[in-house]
Amino acid sequence: xxxxxxxxxxxxxxxxxxxxxxxxxxxxxxxxxxxxxxxxxxxxxxxxxxxxxxxxxxxxxxxxxxxxxxxxxxxxxxxxxxxxxxxxxxxxxxxxxxxxxxxxxxxxxxxxxxxxxxxxxxxxxxxxxxxxxxxxxxxxxxxxxxxxxxxxxxxxxxxxxxxxxxxxxxxxxxxxxxxxxxxxxxxxxxxxxxxxxxxxxxxxxxxxxxxxxxxxxxxxxxxxxxxxxxxxxxxxxxxxxxxxxxxxxxxxxxxxxxxxxxxx
Amino acid sequence: xxxxxxxxxxxxxxxxxxxxxxxxxxxxxxxxxxxxxxxxxxxxxxxxxxxxxxxxxxxxxxxxxxxxxxxxxxxxxxxxxxxxxxxxxxxxxxxxxxxxxxxxxxxxxxxxxxxxxxxxxxxxxxxxxxxxxxxxxxxxxxxxxxxxxxxxxxxxxxxxxxxxxxxxxxxxxxxxxxxxxxxxxxxxxxxxxxxxxxxxxxxxxxxxxxxxxxxxxxxxxxxxxxxxxxxxxxxxxxxxxxxxxxxxxxxxxxxxxxxxxxx
Numbered sequence: 001x002x003x004x005x006x007x008x009x010x011x012x013x014x015x016x017x018x019x020x021x022x023x024x025x026x027x028x029x030x031x032x033x034x035x036x037x038x039x040x041x042x043x044x045x046x047x048x049x050x051x052x053x054x055x056x057x058x059x060x061x062x063x064x065x066x067x068x069x070x071x072x073x074x075x076x077x078x079x080x081x082x083x084x085x086x087x088x089x090x091x092x093x094x095x096x097x098x099x100x101x102x103x104x105x106x107x108x109x110x111x112x113x114x115x116x117x118x119x120x121x122x123x124x125x126x127x128x129x130x131x132x133x134x135x136x137x138x139x140x141x142x143x144x145x146x147x148x149x150x151x152x153x154x155x156x157x158x159x160x161x162x163x164x165x166x167x168x169x170x171x172x173x174x175x176x177x178x179x180x181x182x183x184x185x186x187x188x189x190x191x192x193x194x195x196x197x198x199x200x201x202x203x204x205x206x207x208x209x210x211x212x213x214x215x216x217x218x219x220x221x222x223x224x225x226x227x228x229x230x231x232x233x234x235x236x237x238x239x240x241x242x243x244x245x246x247x248x249x250x251x252x253x254x255x256x257x258x259x260x261x262x263x264x
Numbered sequence: 265x266x267x268x269x270x271x272x273x274x275x276x277x278x279x280x281x282x283x284x285x286x287x288x289x290x291x292x293x294x295x296x297x298x299x300x301x302x303x304x305x306x307x308x309x310x311x312x313x314x315x316x317x318x319x320x321x322x323x324x325x326x327x328x329x330x331x332x333x334x335x336x337x338x339x340x341x342x343x344x345x346x347x348x349x350x351x352x353x354x355x356x357x358x359x360x361x362x363x364x365x366x367x368x369x370x371x372x373x374x375x376x377x378x379x380x381x382x383x384x385x386x387x388x389x390x391x392x393x394x395x396x397x398x399x400x401x402x403x404x405x406x407x408x409x410x411x412x413x414x415x416x417x418x419x420x421x422x423x424x425x426x427x428x429x430x431x432x433x434x435x436x437x438x439x440x441x442x443x444x445x446x447x448x449x450x451x452x453x454x455x456x457x458x459x460x461x462x463x464x465x466x467x468x469x470x471x472x473x474x475x476x477x478x479x480x481x482x483x484x485x486x487x488x489x490x491x492x493x494x495x496x497x498x499x500x501x502x503x504x505x506x507x508x509x510x511x512x513x514x515x516x517x518x519x520x521x522x523x524x525x526x527x
Contacts (some may be wrong), residue, residue: 024299025334026284028381028407033388037400047395054393057385058459071507097515104508117291117298124298128327131312131319133305140298143289180519183527186461187514190489193452193460194496195507200378201497205449212453217485224386224454231450235443242439 001086003043008160010042012152015079019151022075023144032056032078039082052082052092059096059188060103062195073106075151076158083159087167093185094178098170102158109150117143208234270311271349276423279307279341280415286337295331300341307345325354332365333372338415340364342422367437374444380410382451386458460489468526 003011014035022030029035033053040049060074080099085092120139127135158166201209208231215227288299301323312318326344330337340361347357384406392399425432464477480487496514499505505513521527 023290024285024287026287027404027411029404031385031403033385033392033400033403037392037397046397050392050395050397050399053400054389057389057392058455061382061385061455072511097518100511100515114290114292117289118293120289120298121291121293124327125324128301128323129320131316131323133302133309133319133323136298136302136305136323140285140289140302143298144285176523176525177519180522181515182518183522184515184518187492187518188511189455189459190462190493190496191507191511191514193455194493194500196378196382196448196452197493197497198500199373200445200448200452202445205445208446208450209453212450213456213486213490214453216454216457222458223390224383224451224458227454228383228447228451231447234450235446238446239439239443242442243436246436246439 001089003083003087003160003163005160007042007044008156011039011079011083011159012156014038014042015075015155016148016152018075020144020148022151023147030075032060032074032081035075035078036082039079043082043086045086048085048092049082052085052095053078055092055185056081056096056099059185059192061189062192062197071107072100072103073110074103076106076155077103079155080158083163084166084170087163088170090170090178091182091185094182095185096188097181097184105154105158106151109147109154113143113147113150269349271307271345271423275307275310276342276345276419277416279303279345280338280412280419282306283334283338283341283415283419284411286334286341294327294329296334296337297327297330300330300337301326303337304341304345308348311345311349321354322348325358326361330361330365332369333376335376335411335414335418336368336372337365338418339368339422342419342424344422346423364434367434371437371441371444374441374448379444379448379451380406382448382455386451386455456489456493457486460493462488462492464527 018029018035018038021027033056036053036056037046037049040046040052043049056074056078060072060077077096077099080102081092081096084090084098085095088095088098090098120143123139124136127133127139197209212227212231215230216224219226282303282305286299286303287296288302290296290299304326305323308319308322312322332340343364344357344361347360384403388399388403390399391402464475464480466475466477468476470476470479484490496510499510500507518527
């Protein structure tokens with residue numbers, strides 16, 4: 001289906017707001033679930049937004065900003081999954097695979113501003129020297145708004161301006177290729193989860209991973225909260241034991257430093 | 265030194281809201297420096313009044329490299345402001361800030377990004393997947409409420425309890441991080457069977473009439489998703505394959521499997 005100019009403008013506004021939040025990472029409005037929901041609202045198809053958001057959110061779960069790296073962009077992933085599903089009529093998991101190139105666009109904007117804003121620092125330093133916090137605020141908000149404007153601009157181009165070209169390109173794909181993207185959509189959550197494990201998994205954690213996995217299979221309840229509560233209980237017991245051990249001796253400071261040497 | 269308190273509860277709350285911009289103007293050179301310093305500037309102004317010289321020193325003291333978790337930054341800002349208010353040595357403030365942002369980042373990442381987010385996302389997505397608007401609403405509400413309340417709480421924690429509180433967190437960060445790790449890893453374990461779809465079609469059979477998927481299911485249900493996650497984990501961790509290459513590889517793999525008609 002075609003996206004009208006009005007819808008295009010509404011979506012651009014949504015992206016502006018979500019990108020504003022993305023720069024701060026304050027309210028998580030840049031996450032696919034939220035972006036896709038709002039995009040669906042703008043397109044008058046809330047159900048599509050919900051479905052696209054649910055699939056994309058989980059796939060981009062592990063693709064997080066860690067230590068200043070810029071991952072493929074969850075905002076554009078949520079946005080374009082919804083938009084492509086709407087304009088091409090494809091299934092949301094196929095649309096998510098097709099949206100990956102757009103997630104790269106978002107990633108590049110992030111890298112560009114992170115580089116550009118180093119050039120703002122001399123101005124900030126000069127203002128600090130004068131004790132002029134107002135100017136620091138002005139420079140900071142310039143960066144804040146510029147980031148959101150760049151995202152909104154890129155969104156307007158990909159959602160509205162180039163929509164027919166993009167849709168025609170996708171619709172020229174043979175069926176097996178589209179199905180391939182669908183399969184990729186089903187596998188994408190594995191990438192996010194594997195990335196989470198890269199940061200979290202340690203040798204003494206593996207039993208808990210397997211326990212969570214087996215619990216989900218045997219209960220088959222499709223709801224993560226019971227497992228999370230059980231995990232919380234186990235973690236709580238472990239934590240109180242560790243604190244007791246800490247207080248019983250051994251210089252703690254060294255221990256802390258040691259533990260941070262490999263990730264969290 | 266008679267340290268009269270110049271900052272009110274209102275000032276601290278305002279700093280908590282300004283702390284929302286902690287990551288604003290992020291640059292590769294000094295990361296969160298600008299937002300971190302700006303967040304405290306109103307409190308500094310209240311402490312130093314028209315004394316621009318002191319103001320300048322306090323700002324400059326906080327404008328070098330810092331990279332921590334945005335929620336946790338509020339604790340540091342509370343601590344720095346309380347130490348500035350009581351007129352403590354700037355070098356001490358600086359070294360504390362520099363020493364603490366790393367452990368706080370590790371702890372914050374473990375709590376917010378690796379534990380809270382998968383859980384909240386899994387619950388919200390399962391609702392959204394059933395077509396309920398409650399999914400995104402719960403998601404938005406959770407992050408809005410925790411985003412504001414924890415910042416108010418963290419600023420006060422850093423400000424009131426000062427060194428003792430931050431030292432307690434520093435001392436127990438390893439234990440807290442480990443606990444958060446257990447919670448997070450177990451949740452990820454539970455997410456694998458529900459969200460990763462790695463399945464061969466029923467029509468794919470070998471040796472007469474045995475379905476390939478059936479063979480895997482009789483070994484262990486969902487063994488393929490688990491194995492696939494571990495394969496990717498191994499590629500990330502041991503082979504240092506970068507994310508983008510891996511995503512592209514997954515797409516190519518899927519397309520080949522689809523083209524051959526085996527998935």
